[in-house]
Amino acid sequence: MYPVTELIKNLADQHGRSRHNLLPILQGVVEQERYLSEFSMIEIARELDLPASEVYGTATFYSFLEYKKMGKNIIRICKTITCSMKGKNQIVKTIEEMLKINVGETTPDGNFSLLQTNCLGFCHKAPAMLINYEVYTDLTPEKVREILTKYINNKGKEV
């Protein structure tokens, strides 16, 4: 059995196998794997006895359910208006330079993916970003460099 198949089976045991248990299972796979591969979506469909097309439709609807291969750490920078006005572009540029990737890409070592996201609800502390489930606010290029260095020194593991 593939590890992800086992993971999916365990998640289904934990959450149940009805249609309404689909979301927590998708979230559980994303938590472990960082993204939903076609293989995992078909495995989930099989485990829950749902059409694969429905699993795919659900997975692609939600922003935080990634369906393309992602790095171990996913950086999401808020792209909405307040963060934009307060220097989001500077932040993006700093990260792009540090990691040598553009928005939407993953580092060759598979440690980081850089994405933009809609409002994180931290307009009062703009600009803001998420790394995995951690929020970082009041960002400046210096601050971002510091944060990322910590992640890099930890070899891409959360600190």
Next chain:
Amino acid sequence: MAMINLTINNKAIQVEEGTTIFEAAKLNNILIPHFCYMENVHQIGSCRICVVEVEGGKTLMASCVTAATEGMIVHTNSERVRSVRKVIFELMLSDHPKECLSCWRNQNCELQDLGNLIQLTEFRYEGAKSKDVIDSSSPSIVRDSSKCILCRRCVTVCNEIQGVGLMNPHHRGFSTFIGPSEDELLGESVCTNCGQCVLVCPVGALKEKDTTAVVWEALYDKTKTVVVQTAPAVRAALGEIFLYDPGTLVTGKMAAALHHLGFDYVFDTNFAADLTIMEEGSEFLARVKNAFTAPGEKAVLPMITSCSPGWIKFMEHRYPDQLDHLSSCKSPHMMLGALTKSYFAEKMSIDPANLFVVSVMPCTAKKFEITRPEMYNDGFANVDAVITTRELGRMIKDAGIDFRNLADGEFDSPLGLSTGAADIFGTTGGVMEAALRTVYELVTGRELPGVKLHIKPLAGLNSIKTAEVKIENPLPQFKFLNGVTVKVAVTSGLKGASVLLDQIKNGTSPYHFIEIMGCPGGCISGGGQPRPVNDAIRTRRLEAIYREDEGKLIRKSHENQDVMLLYRDFLGVPLGHKSHELLHTVYTQRSKN
């Protein structure tokens, strides 16, 4: 039921609690312009065209999903409603290629109908187009996403009516598209090719794969003898394309039109429907005999009919371990094709290589069926092309044939004669009734009891229908059946099929014989039939089919003289060696996703 009072367009009206504003208006002869709404099938307010103004409400409301409430004051035609409706329509068009003259739905398009009501003079909102994928991988259905207006009717029929669950919305907002998942092609998916999505698509986003060009080419080819056959359900619906009322039988005109189109022989699939009954009935009796006289062996009952290729593919994907329950009979038009290229070719001394067989079918799945490797004999495809009822209508119009003024024509011999039992193949319950007419008589030597040979509980549009037939005083060779009550079930639409198949899977199925048709109502509302299709139209077509049956002198398959001749001269006996070679098939286990 509690009644509530409301006012629509200054008219005081009273409706039952729970009625939507749309229905309340309709009941009082107020027609609210609408688009995605399909009565009792699809009411999710996805298109917003049916918006109305409710006094005191902050926003306009989609009338098809808003329940009428006591004291509500509704305006369906206020200035605000009309201008918003227009903008919604304009926005819909902003992401739609307006290439109507090169669209197959031209003049037969619900978006055009809406445009006829709203009357735009300019396109104000031209912008980016969100989709441009054309998927023509399936032999049955073509999906042109650029024309899709995201009404989700196909999603409803694929998920809720058919239970296939392939058509679904993916992504979100402007990037939304409807279909199988991103890189999955219809032709490689679990799609059953039933075409119910094609039937409800209001625009040109889902269509049958057009094979009229291939047929024209064969007709113009001097070296080819072109044979055409028509399914029972076509004659009950083709007339609608030529503006006859639903339920008008056009059997004679259809045969005449096919001769006019230049087909060399016009045969009737109904002939093979009678033949199917002989083969399938014999197969059923063989299985029953096994069950009652050889208790040690595992008898595979219930036996399930195999005429509907959409149903067959569904079964192969969903119930791959239960395939031995399927009758091994090919569907009638495949049988007729196989016979045309063997029996008929031999009789007429035509080289089968020069025979081209066209089937006119109410069905899109038949287009897939003819591509199955099992549907070849001696290296020749049993059937070379399938066109739907709609495609035949287009060919007749294209050829300039004045259909309404045609004198009635006839089917050709020797594969054209059929009985009433074959006619009812076109509707849900028909194959079962036809089979029982023959099986009962073979077993008891007496006619099937029932008014006009009908088994009433098996007719109609209910999802699952059941009946019991008690066998008393059978003929000596069937005395093991004395006192046995034969239990049968009939369903149409794949959701009902799942219910019956789950019973088989769990070992709780009480039935001996099950008829399953892939489309709700059977072939009369197959994916290749004229639009629109709703229960009222289904009922009219169904009644027409029974009229055709009752109008025939011979109404039992085993009394078809030409079928008997075929057995005498060519096939031998039902389930004989030649039958097995030409008329029976095998099934393939397929993956679930």
